[in-house]
Amino acid sequence: DIEMTQSPSSLSASVGDRVIITCRASQDISNYLAWYQQKPGKVPKLLIYAASTLQSGVSSRLSGGGSGTDFTLTINSLQPEDVATYYCQKYSSAPPYPFGQGTKLEIK
């Protein structure tokens, strides 16, 4: 089965920094890649789908890129409200639709 691997598993950065989280698929998944944000005690929230399409209402400081097996989530000008765990997911074509293990983002 396909596996999704995120790096790093955790990350500490300063306010104003640019942060990049990567997600690697064990097989070509075209652009069927979504990114979710989950804040402590909250429900996951869709940020980006089709690898680079920003969900309505999501800050333009966030962007996604990549295709095939390698993908990135970039957060520009890191803000305190970005503290969360971020997950990638392959969500379409043939199942299964696994998530990455998550990247916990903290502020220094």
Place this chain on the structure above:
Amino acid sequence: EVHLEESGGGLVKPGGSLRVSCAASGFTFSNAWMNWVRQAPGKGLEWVGRIKRKIDGGTADYAAPVKGRFTISRDDSKNMVYLEMNSMKLEDTAVYYCATDGGGSYNELHYWGQGTLVTVSS
């Protein structure tokens, strides 16, 4: 406004069974693929399974850890999706979320319920 509400969680013994439900509103339910995702305490998100809409065959697919033990079904007349869990194990303890794209998309999970907690313990 899209709304998903899970119910039916609770305490079950190892080897036991439980059915959780998800009530949907605010979109054309019959047009949507419905997913279940779980999250064990302090752990990451795990995709459990998905049921297609009837026009696409209405079939369900499952993650390897639950295949053969869990069954997803839907009732389009009631806008409900169900997750029947059998032969439950300690490692099935988690918050179970239903999630969907709302129909007409590619199954990215735009909408999530608040989740229902299932605890497997003797």
